[in-house]
Amino acid sequence: MNHFEFKFRPSQSLIRRLWALSGIGALAWIAGLVAAPDRAWASLLMVSFWLLSMGLAGGFFVAVLYACGAGWAAAFRRVPEAMVAAVPAGAVGLLIVFLFHPELYPWMAGHGESSGFHAFWLNRPFFLARAILYFVIWLAFSGMLIRNSRRQDEDGDMAHTRRNIRISAVYMFVFGLTYWLASVDWIMSIEPEWTSTIFGMYHFSGMFVSGVAVTILLLIWLKRSAPLRDFVNEEHLHDLGKLLFAFSTFWMYIFFSQYMLIWYANMTEESVYYILRQSGALGVLFIINIVLNWGIPFLVLLPIGAKRTPAVLGAMAVVVLAGRWLDLYIMILPPVTHGKMALPWIELCMMIGTMALFVLAFLRWFVRAPQTPVRDPLLAQSLSYHS
Amino acid sequence: MSQFQLLGVFEDESALISAVKAARQQRLRIVEVYTPYAVHGLERVLGLRRSRLSLVCLIAGATGAIVKLWFEFWTMAIDWPVNVGGKPWNSLPAFVPVTFEVMVLFAGLSSVAALLIVAGLWPGKQPKLIHPRVTNDRLALLLEENDAAFDVGRVRRLLEDHGAVEVTERLTGEEVPA
Numbered sequence: 001m002n003h004f005e006f007k008f009r010p011s012q013s014l015i016r017r018l019w020a021l022s023g024i025g026a027l028a029w030i031a032g033l034v035a036a037p038d039r040a041w042a043s044l045l046m047v048s049f050w051l052l053s054m055g056l057a058g059g060f061f062v063a064v065l066y067a068c069g070a071g072w073a074a075a076f077r078r079v080p081e082a083m084v085a086a087v088p089a090g091a092v093g094l095l096i097v098f099l100f101h102p103e104l105y106p107w108m109a110g111h112g113e114s115s116g117f118h119a120f121w122l123n124r125p126f127f128l129a130r131a132i133l134y135f136v137i138w139l140a141f142s143g144m145l146i147r148n149s150r151r152q153d154e155d156g157d158m159a160h161t162r163r164n165i166r167i168s169a170v171y172m173f174v175f176g177l178t179y180w181l182a183s184v185d186w187i188m189s190i191e192p193e194w195t196s197t198i199f200g201m202y203h204f205s206g207m208f209v210s211g212v213a214v215t216i217l218l219l220i221w222l223k224r225s226a227p228l229r230d231f232v233n234e235e236h237l238h239d240l241g242k243l244l245f246a247f248s249t250f251w252m253y254i255f256f257s258q259y260m261l262i263w264y265a266n267m268t269e270e271s272v273y274y275i276l277r278q279s280g281a282l283g284v285l286f287i288i289n290i291v292l293n294w295g296i297p298f299l300v301l302l303p304i305g306a307k308r309t310p311a312v313l314g315a316m317a318v319v320v321l322a323g324r325w326l327d328l329y330i331m332i333l334p335p336v337t338h339g340k341m342a343l344p345w346i347e348l349c350m351m352i353g354t355m356a357l358f359v360l361a362f363l364r365w366f367v368r369a370p371q372t373p374v375r376d377p378l379l380a381q382s383l384s385y386h387s
Numbered sequence: 388m389s390q391f392q393l394l395g396v397f398e399d400e401s402a403l404i405s406a407v408k409a410a411r412q413q414r415l416r417i418v419e420v421y422t423p424y425a426v427h428g429l430e431r432v433l434g435l436r437r438s439r440l441s442l443v444c445l446i447a448g449a450t451g452a453i454v455k456l457w458f459e460f461w462t463m464a465i466d467w468p469v470n471v472g473g474k475p476w477n478s479l480p481a482f483v484p485v486t487f488e489v490m491v492l493f494a495g496l497s498s499v500a501a502l503l504i505v506a507g508l509w510p511g512k513q514p515k516l517i518h519p520r521v522t523n524d525r526l527a528l529l530l531e532e533n534d535a536a537f538d539v540g541r542v543r544r545l546l547e548d549h550g551a552v553e554v555t556e557r558l559t560g561e562e563v564p565a
Binding site: 256259260263264266302304386 | 427428437441445472473474480481483484
């Protein structure tokens with residue numbers, strides 16, 4: 001049996017439609033640059049960070065699966081593997097922002113006083129060097145994992161699995177550190193006077209829950225459109241549903257941990273962050289953010305049946321993704337627009353375009369290898385899995 | 388009146404599952420299945436109703452959360468208001484952590500208690516094993532005669548055909564020789 005039989009070809013009309021949606025996103029950005037340049041740049045940061053995070057979520061998920069020796073997920077591991085394709089695209093978007101619109105960061109534009117460690121950490125050359133370093137580390141580690149996994153398709157050597165377990169253990173540690181620093185660098189430093197030590201963890205929770213949501217949607221789609229029909233069943237969806245439920249609750253836990261300490265201490269330099277985001281129309285979005293990211297998924301995914309029904313689980317994945325968009329919007333846009341609300345057409349169109357771009361990047365990597373790791377030692381266990 | 392029973396002992400789970408399927412197909416009364424560990428898919432083959440333990444957990448958790456929320460509101464805002472950092476008496480964010488903990492405590496303890504009560508596992512309970520090895524490396528299926536057409540020889544053959552390594556006849560409530 002030739003493993004090339006397991007290759008998947010997406011239809012041309014699908015690819016054309018995805019490019020058209022990406023084009024709409026790009027047009028929205030260009031129109032935004034004319035109409036409201038500050039918002040357009042902030043929105044580019046937002047969608048690039050989202051795109052990058054989806055790729056990283058895929059790579060991190062693969063690392064966790066290897067490190068845990070998780071048998072259940074081997075059958076669809078090619079999906080999170082191919083999600084890593086979003087990392088380079090997201091990195092390019094972020095570099096465009098850092099290089100061509102430094103005004104987004106007040107400290108880069110030279111506003112405000114800074115001294116000591118603040119001045120040492122937040123300066124342009126070091127900032128850019130760090131960003132490049134993060135990209136290289138992430139791509140190197142997840143690239144190694146994917147390469148070994150694909151080589152195993154050819155030769156079936158167990159040594160690839162053992163090597164990937166070691167790489168995964170190191171990558172999980174390195175990733176936790178670098179993603180935390182990256183979110184502080186790129187998002188928190190938009191308001192350099194404000195600090196939160198849990199910020200990196202907050203972003204990690206958001207990244208992972210939306211990564212699981214995207215994995216669920218891709219699995220449901222690939223199961224319906226054939227490539228994964230014989231490999232994925234409701235047992236796998238059930239476990240992914242549990243992860244979605246758990247990490248949605250984890251997001252709420254971290255959100256509240258950050259919120260409650262700032263609310264309790266009520267120190268001017270800290271509470272200004274929430275005062276800006278809880279006043280006026282933003283205050284409504286602030287509540288909707290909690291409802292989308294935790295309230296609805298928590299209540300709907302409680303019964304066992306919901307996690308095993310693709311339609312319900314998929315709907316919850318969409319809700320979580322909408323919540324992630326809103327979460328990033330509330331984090332990034334208010335300091336740029338000084339809390340003034342406008343119809344977020346730039347941000348919404350760019351997000352839709354970026355999601356299409358994500359699927360395009362995903363498909364590019366997904367079609368390069370068999371859609372299931374054909375010679376993985378855990379594949380048989382995954383195919384007959386009961387959750 | 389005591390009923391006649393047949394105990395089939397199996398060495399592996401696939402044999403047990405196929406025997407359970409066959410017994411259900413022939414409408415034999417299955418009293419109980421004994422396994423040393425959770426056998427995946429057995430509950431589906433047996434056609435068991437879903438456990439209601441999660442419902443106990445949900446109700447107890449919700450009760451704990453509501454009671455605790457009310458109690459904190461009553462102590463902090465009604466019975467003995469204390470000014471903490473200039474916050475309003477009734478400050479929901481401050482109540483959340485304890486509410487969460489009490490919810491988990493109620494849900495967890497009630498689930499364990501409900502399980503112990505339903506399974507009849509009170510302190511000092513003497514273990515009664517249907518077969519000395521069902522907690523070790525054997526799986527057992529206990530069938531009972533349900534009507535006059537119950538043919539011991541036929542049922543015994545059915546169990547043996549599906550890989551039973553040992554079939555014993557017994558009466559309801561019969562003590563197992565130690």
